[in-house]
Amino acid sequence: SQFTRSHWSNTFKSQIICIPLFSVEEVNSTLKQSCSLNMSEIVTVVRPVEQKGLGRLLKVAELMPKHTIKAFGISREEMQCFGDVPNNLECYKYASTENIYLENSIFILLSKWEGLSIATLEAMNHGLICVCTSVGAIADHLDHQKEFLIPSVDDDTVAKLLVEKI
DSSP states (O other), X not given: OOOOHHHHHHHHGGGOOOOOOOOHHHHHHHHHHHOOOOTTEEEEEOOSSGGGOHHHHHHHHHHOTTSEEEEESOOXXXXXXXXXXXXXXXXXXXXOHHHHHHTOSEEEEOOXXXXXXXXXXXXXXXXXXXXXXXXXXXXXXTGGGGGGEEOOOOHHHHHHHHHHHO
């Protein structure tokens, strides 16, 4: 045959990866040392529309004064249309998507209704803890994190449930 062991070895040499074996304890220890979850900062990606649950977001910010909540996709002026904006709620109209997820540990989505939230999928892909209202297809994609789903009820209840989860 024209494909010898030497051919396959040379062809795939750069694509072969050696994965060392570690115990679960060693992996967990390494992860704890290398991962620094910033639990005092929370991120969300929204548009200035009622559907995104901005009233809920304002209530969450009021209930969590020691946390910084960063809302991307909305200016402070736009947010003020939905109520008084607490000082711990930072609004950014424009931002690099990559930086949003790389610099944060917790993502929240408080939508009243939603199809499939691309922002939630991006946050999950970057390893953020996602706490979301159980609307649309979000529940299907957070099935491994069911404990982080919040029923989409009235704004006060959603805000209180989110605070309990975090």
